[in-house]
Amino acid sequence: MGRERSCAWACVVFALLLAGCAGARVKTPSREALACSLDATRIPEANACTDAWMSTALRGRSHWTQGDSRINGSRVVVEFRGLSPYFASEVVITRADDVPVWIPGGVRHRQPGFGVPLAVISDRCDDAPVCELLPYSGVFRPATAWLEADAGADARLVIGNPLRLPTHRVGATEVALAEDTTAAYAVGMRESPIGRLAIWGLLGGDEVAHRAGVYLMEDYDPAKRPLVMLHGLGSSPLVWARLSNDVWGDRSLRNAFQIWHVVYSTDTPLLVTRRRIARYLDRAFEILDPERDDPAREGIVIVGHSLGGVIARLLSADSGDTLWTASFTAAPSALQGDADDVRMARELLVFAPYPGIRRAIFLAAPHRGSPLADRWYSRIAHRLAGHRADEMQSLRRIARAHPDAIQPALRQGFQTASINSISTLQEAQPVRRANESLLPAPGIAYHTIAGRRAGARPEGDGVVPLASALLPDAASTSIVDAGHDLYSSPEVVAEVLRILRADIASARIARRTHDEPQ
Structure with a gap:
């Protein structure tokens, strides 16, 4: 010594x-x-x-x-x-x-x-x-x-x-x-228990629900734009390790973006999850920017994998009355029931794009459902997955008191509140079929990245068919030789980084054009 x-x-x-x-x-x-x-x-x-x-x-x-x-x-x-x-x-x-x-x-x-x-x-x-x-x-x-x-x-x-x-x-x-x-x-992720808790979140465990929300991966900067990352079914933000690491490793990207990871229970129906994540983002901005004037509120980029990609699309979309008419036979103003229950139904089924989202990136997202959601093992998982969403109880009370107001194909599911994340990925599910037509609103650029694994039938990554992952009119479409966990693919991470760099360049051009004298 x-x-x-x-x-x-x-x-x-x-x-x-x-x-x-x-x-x-x-x-x-x-x-x-x-x-x-x-x-x-x-x-x-x-x-x-x-x-x-x-x-x-x-x-x-x-x-x-x-x-x-x-x-x-x-x-x-x-x-x-x-x-x-x-x-x-x-x-x-x-x-x-x-x-x-x-x-x-x-x-x-x-x-x-x-x-x-x-x-x-x-x-x-x-x-x-x-x-x-x-x-x-x-x-x-x-x-x-x-x-x-x-x-x-x-x-x-x-x-x-x-x-x-x-x-x-x-x-x-x-x-x-x-x-x-x-x-x-690396030290922070090594200490995190969220990975082992994620599967219990799919099965209705309370630990993930207690931790659900937006998490800052770095100090909040009012001038930097949030890069919001949404994981998939039974997963956790740990899937974003490689992408997050490479964003921080690029000085131009880390100067432009701040990484926000979202933790959420993946057992709830798709539209319930969309509403909850919107509330998590609201809460984050309420804490970080109570004056509601930070530049960080504009130019949000949202990236989602699998189920998270579908949610990212819905957070970028304007529903109009598409989902409401797929669920109810009566207009919102004519729907009978408790006022709070009717309000909840409206929040679930009628929404605008989340304020500030400018770009969305979808990785292996089953926009048109997944055939695996109909397989026998998925039916078992569906029975195990949580059915306790409070939001679904509002629909349950409306459906039981006024069954004629519910579309017949959804009546039983609403009355028993038996709809969850897996059932809302089934290809024939009525609300899912309706929401696949909802593309990001004008002004929100979007990108699709899909996997193609050799021998997969139907063609796709082995979980999500290629036809389900691809969307029309995307700003860019990439198909890579990878399975469903393509978030860890070097080619996919490089493509996301390319999109982010292009976004920085387009934002710079837009600012210069705006600042030029008219």
Whole structure:
């Protein structure tokens, strides 16, 4: 331990001197051997020393706070500079190099520069409204560590945010901070239980329902546009690992978009889920932008896989009276029943596009249903899946009190509230058949990405037929050699990134055109 402390302390001295800290209170013979002026070619040496010092320090403690500390036998002031305001006062720090890339085939996104990349995580807060928008597994963010001089201590250890403070002055020169955007996300996802809870959400389990909502994967920025990701049946936001990682790894994309993951129970009927997710988005904006004037409200891009893709389409569509007439024989104004039940029926079946959505991307979405929803194993799953949606109880009460107001093909399902997510994907289901005609509203560009697996019958990804996944008049259509889990395909992720970059370019052109004198 004595040799490690001596080595680490030498690294502190080296890093301080490299930064031009002639006033540091360090007394050591090596001081005269090092120049205080910046030599950019020596930054790698300084980083190596800081890394060795941090490695020793992290072995001695797991939880860190700001302020004076005794670290590696020295008095050090710890400063959190530009870190997330969502962090608790105490954080857990891990060297990025100690975090494996957990995405199969995924890319580790890191940039060289000054300092040592870290992953920082803290517990989820519970004392402010924004806390409900933070993942249960905690707040995880990239950070970078470096050493500076401090007049009142032996050194200052800075844990800084490389995304908010991309450069740092070393001597007389501004240098880029080193960054690793993959490590922090890997730590956060490793801690998340949502993957193992997802299947229970399909079967009516309460845990996912309790966690349902919008979750911020990064600090809210009122100027950045939400990239909203919707997972599929029996799934979770973990499916977006590769896409999220690659968006963060691209500076232009992460400067334009902020990633919002949505967690939802996948046992409820399609239109119930559409309504709930709209409410989750409403709640997020209510917390983040109570004045309702942030640019983030405009230009939302929504991407959905499988069931999530169908929901994304419905969030982008104007229903008109299509779904109402497919369900009821009476107009909304003539429907008899409790006022709250009638209001709920209207909210489920009559809707406009969610405000601010500008672009939608559908991955392997069964817009025209899936034949698997009619197979014997799907019928068993249908019996197991939850049937307890409160929204369906409104339709149940209306159907029992006024059966003649319900279309005959739906009467029994409404009266027993036995409609759920699986039944609403059946090809012959009346409301599903009606909603397949609802395309995104004018002004909302949309893209379809579908899989074609060799030997699949009917032609498609083995779950969703190609004919069900493709939509007319799409801004782009891609068919890839992949199964239903194509969200992890490098080709699919690259296509989504291409769409996002094109969206940035089109937004830039639109702004320039708007700003030009008429």
